[in-house]
Each structure stands twice: as C-alpha cells, then as structure tokens.
Amino acid sequence: MKVGGRHFQTIWLKPEDESVVQLIDQRFLPHRFVIEEIRTVQQMVEAIREMHVRGAGLIGASAGYGMYLAAIEAARDAAAREFDKHLARAAVQLNATRPTAVNLSWATDRQLKSIAKGETAKEKVALALRTANLIAEGDKEHCRMIGQHGLKLVQDIVHKKTGKTVNVLTHCNAGWLAFVDYGSATAPIYAAHESGLPVHVWVAETRPRNQGSKLTAWELGEHGVPHTVIADSAAGHLMQRGEVDLVIVGTDRTTYTGDVANKIGTYLKALAAKANNVPFYVALPSTSIDWEMRDGLKEIPIEQRGAEEIRRVDGWSDGRPVEVCIAPEKSPAANYGFDVTPRQLITGLITERGICEANETSIRALFPEHAS
Numbered sequence: 252m253k254v255g256g257r258h259f260q261t262i263w264l265k266p267e268d269e270s271v272v273q274l275i276d277q278r279f280l281p282h283r284f285v286i287e288e289i290r291t292v293q294q295m296v297e298a299i300r301e302m303h304v305r306g307a308g309l310i311g312a313s314a315g316y317g318m319y320l321a322a323i324e325a326a327r328d329a330a331a332r333e334f335d336k337h338l339a340r341a342a343v344q345l346n347a348t349r350p351t352a353v354n355l356s357w358a359t360d361r362q363l364k365s366i367a368k369g370e371t372a373k374e375k376v377a378l379a380l381r382t383a384n385l386i387a388e389g390d391k392e393h394c395r396m397i398g399q400h401g402l403k404l405v406q407d408i409v410h411k412k413t414g415k416t417v418n419v420l421t422h423c424n425a426g427w428l429a430f431v432d433y434g435s436a437t438a439p440i441y442a443a444h445e446s447g448l449p450v451h452v453w454v455a456e457t458r459p460r461n462q463g464s465k466l467t468a469w470e471l472g473e474h475g476v477p478h479t480v481i482a483d484s485a486a487g488h489l490m491q492r493g494e495v496d497l498v499i500v501g502t503d504r505t506t507y508t509g510d511v512a513n514k515i516g517t518y519l520k521a522l523a524a525k526a527n528n529v530p531f532y533v534a535l536p537s538t539s540i541d542w543e544m545r546d547g548l549k550e551i552p553i554e555q556r557g558a559e560e561i562r563r564v565d566g567w568s569d570g571r572p573v574e575v576c577i578a579p580e581k582s583p584a585a586n587y588g589f590d591v592t593p594r595q596l597i598t599g600l601i602t603e604r605g606i607c608e609a610n611e612t613s614i615r616a617l618f619p620e621h622a623s
C-alpha cells in the first residue's frame with residue numbers, strides 16, 4: 252500500500268543483498284517512518300517480541316524470514332549435521348515471542364517441513380528462501396481476495412442506504428501494517444474506497460498500545476480514506492445511535508468452530524454490535540485458523556504483557572518522543588493483550604475463499620481439505 256504516494260510492503264528482502272530483511276519498524280509510527288534491517292534470527296526474534304512488527308499475518312511472514320536467516324546462519328556456522336537442530340532451535344525461539352497469533356507456528360512449521368527436504372546446506376537455504384517468499388506472497392494474495400469478498404458487503408449497504416456514506420467500525424490494526432500488504436479488516440475498506448464507494452471508518456484507539464490511533468488512522472490517512480479516531484469506550488454509544496453500519500475486525504487465532512481471539516476490547520464491541528443489530532464480521536486469512544482448537548475460551552493462550560504499558564503512555568511532543576505516567580506508579584496493573592469473542596456474536600467470517608458463518612460446518616465447507 253502507499254506511504255507518501257510510494258508503494259510499500261511491510262517486509263521485504265534488501266534488493267542489493269538478499270541475506271538482509273528490511274521491515275517497517277512500527278514503534279515509530281505515525282511520527283517517523285523508519286526502515287529496520289534484520290540480519291540474524293536473534294534480531295528477528297527481538298523485532299517480533301518487542302513489536303517492531305506485529306499483527307498476525309506480518310508476524311507469520313516475519314517468522315518465515317526469520318527461519319531463512321537461521322538457515323543462512325546454520326550454513327555458515329554449524330556443522331552440516333547440526334543444521335536441522337539449529338533450525339529447530341530457531342523455530343522454538345520464534346514461536347515463544349508472541350503466544351496468541353497462530354500464524355507464527357504455522358510459518359515456522361511450514362519452514363521446518365520445507366527445509367527438511369533439502370540434502371545439502373545450500374539446498375536447504377534455497378528452500379528456506381523460497382518458502383519465506385511464498386509465505387509473504389500468499390499472505391498478500393489472501394488479503395487481496397478478502398478485500399474482493401468483503402467489498403460485496405459494503406456494496407450491499409451502500410445500496411440499502413441509497414448511496415449514503417457507509418460507516419465501518421474497526422478495532423486495533425488489522426490493516427496492511429498487520430500483514431504484508433492490503434490488511435484483513437481494511438482490505439474491503441480499501442477496495443470500496445478504490446471503487447469510489449462512500450466509506451468512512453470509525454477507528455477505535457485500542458488502549459494500551461494504541462494500534463488503532465497510531466497505525467490504522469495513519470495508514471487510512473495515507474490512502475485518503477475518511478476516518479475518525481474514537482476512544483474505545485465510544486463504540487457502544489455510536490452503535491446505539493445508528494452511526495455504525497458494519498464492524499470489521501481481524502483475528503490472531505480463530506478456532507475451527509469460529510471462536511475469535513483478537514486484540515483486547517474486541518469482545519465488548521461484539522456485545523455492543525449484537526445488542527444494536529449491527530453486523531459484526533471478522534476478516535481473516537485461513538492461516539489464522541487453528542485447526543486443532545475447538546473451544547476458544549478454554550484453549551486459546553492469551554498474551555499478558557508488562558504492566559508499564561497500562562501505567563504509561565508514549566507519544567510525540569515538540570518533535571521528539573515522550574512517555575508519561577497516567578496512573579499512580581505503585582498501582583498494580585494487569586495487561587491482557589487479547590480476548591475471545593464467542594462465535595454466537597459473529598455475523599460472518601470474511602476469508603480468501605469467501606464469506607462463511609462462524610461455525611464448524613460452514614468453515615469446513617469453505618476449507619474441505621481440513622475436514623475432520
């Protein structure tokens with residue numbers, strides 16, 4: 252998608268040196284556009300853990316490239332027989348960075364299976380490179396297709412509203428910054444905007460890290476999509492007053508039965524949507540479906556992050572980064588990163604293969620290769 256009119260992805264290989272991964276370091280957005288160079292698997296582990304990159308799809312793509320960097324290291328430093336052990340260790344380290352997004356272990360598993368097919372170190376590195384690129388390209392294509400399927404929902408609402416602006420509410424950042432390109436929740440919005448449909452987005456700020464106000468608002472602004480940032484707690488009020496036509500959010504892990512884990516606060520929005528008859532959709536590539544998990548509430552691991560993210564807020568003032576305390580320094584704080592929205596609250600899932608209901612039968616009908 253575009254930054255200052257130029258096309259960017261969130262992650263790519265350095266054109267003049269394919270052993271270096273370049274990525275947009277999201278910690279500095281929206282104030283500064285910083286590109287980081289990653290040369291080792293350890294640096295990639297840190298980039299994911301410290302959220303230089305974040306969002307389910309991008310975490311998966313980053314893990315794919317992390318495994319490629321691990322393969323380069325193994326070919327250079329490890330004895331040939333140690334190669335696969337080095338890669339297995341790298342996968343464990345990468346998987347431990349963020350517990351909720353299933354794309355992470357999906358990508359490292361895919362890499363391990365692919366790399367195991369190589370006989371020599373050179374072949375293994377070539378396979379790791381190919382697979383990392385395939386993961387990234389697949390992610391892009393999935394999101395593009397989600398945009399095409401979700402566009403129909405927006406078209407229908409425009410039709411019903413006889414051409415008046417469609418108000419979409421989203422939470423966190425499930426935009427192109429959370430994937431390699433396009434985004435999941437934002438893909439239908441970008442597709443609608445590009446088709447000339449009148450669309451406006453309510454962007455929930457998403458405390459504590461503010462991915463909504465910092466990232467979603469920034470990327471929509473770069474594309475000229477009309478939007479308004481709101482406090483998380485304003486969503487119910489807007490729905491009650493008929494100011495929201497459609498909610499679209501992303502997910503970090505969805506069970507094969509349709510329970511959805513997403514950024515903390517998603518569940519409250521789903522409850523408000525249900526109470527006010529507002530359609531609530533979750534946009535996701537199939538790489539975010541966990542085909543092993545049945546009960547989202549009981550089984551999906553919920554990341555807990557440091558209390559400082561609750562007690563403090565960072566931002567930008569007079570051209571420099573600042574951090575301020577917004578709670579008594581000594582008050583205990585709990586920082587739950589995600590919540591689970593039960594399938595009963597979800598109108599539908601927008602996937603790369605089409606839209607389905609959030610239940611096992613409907614999901615498996617779209618993805619019959621995963622039939623039990």
Ligand code: MRU
Binds near residue numbers: 306423435500588
């Ligand atoms: O903690 P984050 O910023 O990685 O959380 C991201 C989200 O919760 C997104 O909404 C989610 O990844 C779905 S879109 C990929």
